[in-house]
Amino acid sequence: MQFFGGSEISPSPPAPTASGNNAHMMYVFNRNGVCLLYREWNRPLHTLNAQQDHKLMFGLLFSLKSLTAKMDPTNAGKGNLGVPQLPGQGCSFHSFRTNTYKLSFMESPSGIKIILVTHPRTGDLRESLKYIYNLYVDYVAKNPLYTPGTSIRCELFNTNLDQYVRSIA
């Protein structure tokens, strides 16, 4: 069994369960906006090439975060729109829904952003994202051969992630 260095990031086969695979894709970004991991399970539509797609996704999250920080109706003392904010500072968001997908978002205190795109009818995934973050800590951050800031190529992480995402209802 190969533990480290598996470089294949190809889509995994469809879930064998009858409930079907709800998840479309997942992104992991670090605080500099580098896409550490992109995994795709079920994505019929590609509008852009991979790099542009990652950039657009990071841009969307970044701008939505500054929008929610500015809009926060419970806090009177907000800065200007787009003022730089540390992870955990200001009002953030945890998901948005369109008619075709639901995007769930989590940011760790170190600025790792985990994004999971699923079917629009999926429930609250905040706990699931925390679990995925734990997987990241266990299999990536604790991996001695992993250099922070480079793309994630840990086979154990990928297999565990696939397994877990398939189990999300």
Added chain:
Amino acid sequence: MAAIYSLYIINKSGGLIFYKDYGSAGRMDTNDSLRVASLWHSMHAISQQLSPVAGCSGIELLEADTFDLHCFQSLTGTKFFVVCEPGTQHMEALLKVIYELYTDYVLKNPFYEMEMPIRCELFDINLSLTVQNERVALLGR
């Protein structure tokens, strides 16, 4: 306690044509509300590009830590969005009612110029009534 914090209407090019605040802390000034509205317009468009499946028509609900944002886009591209407390129900219905008011009291107003800021007294009156009723209904639920 306010269930609904604010209401925005933006035209098809992202310009703010109506903004009403219903008691959020730190009301936004005119410049900020214009910026936020056009930023929402762009985010709405980008979310359509990132869809994994064809036929996406943009964000309908954004769940932030301290508020929910419900958005309704009419066929002509005018967007109505309401900022409310997390977990407030029946906001889609409210947005449809507001759209109805918009068609009745704004679009049918012969003095209203398309895509320009809304200054129609009847619209204001009926909107306040609707939001008031919504609040009463929310308290009753």
